[in-house]
Amino acid sequence: MAGNSTCGCQMSRRGLLGTAGAAAAVTVVSACGGEEPKPQEVRYGQVVGQTTDVPEGAGAVFNESKLVVTQPERDDYRAFGAACTHGGCTVQEVDEVIRCLCHGSEFDISTGEPLRGPAQEPLEAFNITVEGTDIILDSAVES
Numbered sequence: 001m002a003g004n005s006t007c008g009c010q011m012s013r014r015g016l017l018g019t020a021g022a023a024a025a026v027t028v029v030s031a032c033g034g035e036e037p038k039p040q041e042v043r044y045g046q047v048v049g050q051t052t053d054v055p056e057g058a059g060a061v062f063n064e065s066k067l068v069v070t071q072p073e074r075d076d077y078r079a080f081g082a083a084c085t086h087g088g089c090t091v092q093e094v095d096e097v098i099r100c101l102c103h104g105s106e107f108d109i110s111t112g113e114p115l116r117g118p119a120q121e122p123l124e125a126f127n128i129t130v131e132g133t134d135i136i137l138d139s140a141v142e143s
């Protein structure tokens with residue numbers, strides 16, 4: 001196992017489970033693979049927001065999970081990573097478009113595609129499930 005002194009990789013998996021719990025173990029083991037887990041990855045299977053916070057024809061930014069959830073049409077919810085693909089700022093506004101105020105990029109609320117630069121790449125898309133008013137994050141959309 002490749003390890004370094006800052007990620008806890010030298011601790012056995014059993015020891016890790018015994019001291020830190022399974023959820024933390026998954027996080028640390030994933031981090032030991034060489035990359036920090038994305039803030040969204042550690043929330044797969046969890047409720048990340050409420051549909052009551054996501055207006056129709058617009059959306060909302062959920063800062064804790066670094067997600068933007070939109071509702072382009074009634075009861076049609078979409079989720080995107082909130083990190084702007086230009087420079088990594090967290091997008092700040094959602095109405096008819098998703099806006100990054102750092103340098104003015106705008107993204108489509110249905111697809112996450114850039115509508116106005118400087119961003120050239122779409123926001124990362126995620127699969128979600130809605131149960132009642134709960135928005136549950138499932139996984140990243142395979143590209």
Ligand code: FES
Nearest residue numbers: 084086087100103
């Ligand atoms: S970081 Fe978003 S437009 Fe530059």
